[in-house]
Amino acid sequence: MNSVTLIAAALLLLVSVLVSKISDRFGVPALLLFLGLGMLAGSDGLGGIYFDDPALAQFIGVNALVLILFSGGLGTEWTDVRDSAREGLLLSTLGVLLTAFIVGGFASLLLGLSLYEGLLLGSIVSSTDAAAVFSVLRSKGISLKGRLKPLLELESGSNDPMAIFLTIGLIQLVTQPELSPFSLITLFIRQMALGALAGFVMGKGMFWLVNRIKLGHEGLYPVLTLSLVFLTFGLTDWVGGNGFLAVYMAGIVLGKDDFLHQRSLLRFHDGLAWIMQIAMFLTLGLLVFPSRLVPIMGVGLLIAFCLMFVARPLSVFLTLAFSRMGWREKTFISWVGLRGAAPIILATFPLLARVEQADLFFNIVFFVVLTSVLLQGTSIPQVARRLKLDLPVVPKRVYPIEFTSVGGFKSKLKEMPVPPGSCAIGKAIFELGLPDDFLVVLIARENDFLVPSGGVVVQGGDVFLVLSTQESFDAVQTKVSQPA
Structure with a gap:
């Protein structure tokens, strides 16, 4: 070039x-x-x-679609x-x-x-x-x-x-008029079944490998997933399955x-x-x-x-x-x-x-x-x-903080809005009786962010950015949603 x-x-x-x-x-x-x-x-x-x-256009297009x-x-x-x-x-x-x-x-x-x-x-x-x-x-x-x-x-x-x-x-x-159109039925069943199965298996394999391999450099993880994507397509196509379905399914399974x-x-x-x-x-x-x-x-x-x-x-x-x-x-x-x-x-x-x-x-x-x-x-x-x-459209709020998931750590970073008329309004955070595994990391209030302490009083329209397990999050959300 x-x-x-x-x-x-x-x-x-x-x-x-x-x-x-x-x-x-x-x-x-x-x-x-x-x-x-x-x-x-x-x-x-x-x-x-x-x-x-x-031929070159198709090569570029197929790899792009993958x-x-x-x-x-x-x-x-x-x-x-x-x-x-x-x-x-x-x-x-x-x-x-x-x-x-x-x-x-x-x-x-x-x-x-x-x-x-x-x-x-x-x-x-x-x-x-x-x-x-x-x-x-x-x-x-x-x-x-x-x-x-x-x-x-x-x-x-x-x-x-x-x-x-x-x-x-x-x-x-x-191109082959002697073929029976009914042969497409068996071809369809084989391609879709193998494609879905390969996508599910490879998606699970990607999830396990990304969480367990513990590479020394974070920049290698995109290389790892990229290689696995093309491997998924290639192996599925090689065994007669639908490689496009396989890579889409693998993405869903990995991101689940x-x-x-x-x-x-x-x-x-x-x-x-x-x-x-x-x-x-x-x-x-x-x-x-x-x-x-x-x-x-x-x-x-x-x-x-x-x-x-x-x-x-x-x-x-x-x-x-x-x-x-x-x-x-x-x-x-x-x-x-x-x-x-x-x-x-x-x-x-x-x-x-x-x-x-x-x-x-x-x-x-x-x-x-x-x-x-x-x-x-x-x-x-x-x-x-x-x-x-x-x-x-409700604009997605951008927070000045990021969370990187680590294998085995069950807590997630989530938004929890405080609805109008909530029983939490007017109370300090320490008065809410939050579980030990429920941490309020940040509070979005109008166009500003507050670093919370136990004495911060909750207002209507606040959005809590919390680090919590799913069970505690559901319990607190139910509690906060109750009217005063």
Whole structure:
């Protein structure tokens, strides 16, 4: 790599970080900005960088997805998604399948493709990308009622494996007509079962190793977890399982309980996921030739509209037919079916498999993703308000103190708000009769912090930062919640 290439890569990365401020301020999905930057730098854009290597783009994309999925699983609050697990898993499997069939059938009729070719195109665009969705919601100061946010997080993290399976399976059926479609059933069961099992086992192994290995340098722990992530993907893929499902499951299992250097590892993998997202989107933006999108704009719009207004809503309402969610929640979930990087990466699979319509598929998929991000991504806050599903975002308080979990230490650092009308208001801390294993470390009061002593009088609106076991925390929280 010469210095010019290094400078160009550094400038692209730097500009990508800077333009993310536009996403934060105006609610434009970062995905769209990174893709647009890659297209501007490409051979049809101002940069004039010629890049036409689907194999390299797929290599970068697959490795990026591995790290992004692990980071997503690691940062998932299991207590939040647990109640939405059934609906989330249904959307990520049956919902993806229904979307693929509806879009695939429409594409077959519209483009004169064979049924397998149409279903292949439908499978490529069948998975969603909630990372862009929540960047829009956060930038516009919107939160969601009920279980919507954890449900969408779970769906987005777990539906890529199903889309990848369908894409690979249908490529086999297109290129090998002698194969029976029923062979995909056994392939699906094997891949998902082995993927889930490998992810669970490797997640438990990561948890045990991180807590027991006792490395001499904290900086080696990210190297350890990074190697284990790729080992999880590689071993699972080698035995015939779904490696993407395995790394997502491993992240959830590892993050379910406190482990050594948890905060620093969460930050490392979050930063790494952002780097991989930027690299992936820039690469995919460079790979596309905008001039080739113009001839397919008509059919691209029709397929995008079928996906957004027919396939996604039908798949959501049918999949959640027996859910207790109301029509507003289902309508919002339907509109949040934002397409992202995964479909564009999957569109490189037919290119490498030399499927006859591969170039057409890639250009249509890229156009569909751009249309979805432009129409859905920029209107999500308004849709949430119209459906009365939005809540004001409560800014997360940043404390001037950190806590590093140590294996075997059961106490955790948690926030405990003092509700209005609490029986604790007006009393000194020593009068509350707190357990011995319940320590008030800091008190957040309005815009200031107090280092507590036994004589500090509690006020309404105070937030205690406490170090405590779960049992004592629950007991004190119940006590403080009682009215005066």
